[in-house]
Amino acid sequence: MTDPFHGFDLENPELPKAIKKHAMESGGYPYEDKLDSEIYEAQMYALQKQLVLLQAHLAKSGERVMIVFEGRDAAGKGGTIKTYLENLNPRYNLIAALPKPNDRESTQWYFQRYVDWLPAAGETVLFDRSWYNRAGVERVMGFCTPEQTEHFLEEAPEFEKRITRDGIHFFKFWLSIGREMQLKRFHDRRHDPLKVWKLSPIDIEALGKWDAYSVARDEMLKRTDSAHAPWTVIRANDKRRGRINVIQTVLERLDFAGKDKKAIGDIDPKIALSAGDFLAMKKTD
Numbered sequence: 001m002t003d004p005f006h007g008f009d010l011e012n013p014e015l016p017k018a019i020k021k022h023a024m025e026s027g028g029y030p031y032e033d034k035l036d037s038e039i040y041e042a043q044m045y046a047l048q049k050q051l052v053l054l055q056a057h058l059a060k061s062g063e064r065v066m067i068v069f070e071g072r073d074a075a076g077k078g079g080t081i082k083t084y085l086e087n088l089n090p091r092y093n094l095i096a097a098l099p100k101p102n103d104r105e106s107t108q109w110y111f112q113r114y115v116d117w118l119p120a121a122g123e124t125v126l127f128d129r130s131w132y133n134r135a136g137v138e139r140v141m142g143f144c145t146p147e148q149t150e151h152f153l154e155e156a157p158e159f160e161k162r163i164t165r166d167g168i169h170f171f172k173f174w175l176s177i178g179r180e181m182q183l184k185r186f187h188d189r190r191h192d193p194l195k196v197w198k199l200s201p202i203d204i205e206a207l208g209k210w211d212a213y214s215v216a217r218d219e220m221l222k223r224t225d226s227a228h229a230p231w232t233v234i235r236a237n238d239k240r241r242g243r244i245n246v247i248q249t250v251l252e253r254l255d256f257a258g259k260d261k262k263a264i265g266d267i268d269p270k271i272a273l274s275a276g277d278f279l280a281m282k283k284t285d
Contacts (some may be wrong), residue, residue, distance in 0.1 A: 008183050010204065015187045021181045023111075024237055026178020028281065030270040035240040046263040047086045047247045055088050055124075057256035062121035064168045067250065068130045072213060073176030074185035075202045076236045076243075081126045083243045097128040109229065110134060110152060111159050119168065131156065135220040139204065140212045153223045160229035170229050170255060172245055174221065175236040176278070179210055218279060225275035233278040235271050245272040 024032060034273075058065065067084075069077040085093050096117040105113050111131055119125045133152045134152040138144040164170050173203060177185075186203065189195045206213065225231045230250055238240035251259070271282075 008187075008207075010190050010207070013191050015184065019058060019183050019187075023178070023180040023184040026180035026237065027235070029178060029181075029235060029237040031241070034163075034238045035244075037240075038171065040240040040244070043244055043265065044247075046260075046265075047244065047251065050251050050260060050263055051084070051247065052087060053224055053258040054251065054254060055254045058090065058124065060123045064119040064121065065124040065171075065250070065254070066119055066127070066163065066168050067124065067171045067173065068127045068132070069173050069175065070129060070136070071173075071236070072177060072181050073200075074189070074198075075175035075177045076239050077128050077175055078198075079239060080173075080236075080243050080246055080272060081128055084126065085217055088124075092122055093124045093126070095126050095128060101159065110148075111155075114129075116119070118163070124202050131159070132220065132224075133223070136213065136216050137202065137206075139216050140209050141205070142261070156224045157226045157229065158227065160224075161240065164228045171250055171253070172229060172231045173249075174217070174231055174233045174278075175242060176233050177236050181237045182210075183207075194197075220261060221275040221279060231275040233273045233275060235273070241271050244268075248272075 008019065024034075029032065057063070069081060071077055082093060085095070094117075096114075098113060100115075101108075101113060114127075114131050117125055117127070131152075134144055134149060137157075139146075139149045160170065186207070189199045221231055221233070232246075234242045234245055244265075245268055248264055249272055251264045252267060
């Protein structure tokens, strides 16, 4: 399990100093340190109070919210979802984390098994990975053909147009991390007995496919970013800043009783980017 990058060896309990030193700044990340914990806790408390108000509004109005989280392995999708839901009612705020399709599902229309998870009145559904598996991991790992990937990239915007036309508030987040940060997080998982279950054989195989994932990501963002279903790229080397900006993005776009713009705060333009702005950057992950 040796990666040529900085002589990285996942099995070695000692993380190379170069990776540890450069993890936060990797991928051109704009901050040197994590957001101060006290500032984070205060901001997050204010945001979660706003989420509770949003939840009450959705229950009363019957409006529906759908949030897709994508990103490389260890980008922080699960942790962000957990933080978003921390103080919300699990009856109306659901996680969709689908396993690989079974034999029957693999013969269905590709989007079919995801349709069952679309929100009902008053619900918010958060997808921990989604149909975009086809444009990312399935493409890179050879689990689908180039023709299937091409068909998906053509069809996804149309599928999402139907979601939004039906009145669902739809968000798509790509959590972006630098390579050293991914290596650090993989290493942390491998050597923490409480987190080792998060590390899968596919994660390990992906270590040597960084560039292939970058190519797949860039094409996916270019071809599936749309006016009705835009991507928001969250630079997530610092999980604290990433989580705050995800929640701010959702709250900013929705109207609800008791909405407090001051409590929500300003989205950080260095952390939350449009797909176009992200792709235009010279330093990307």
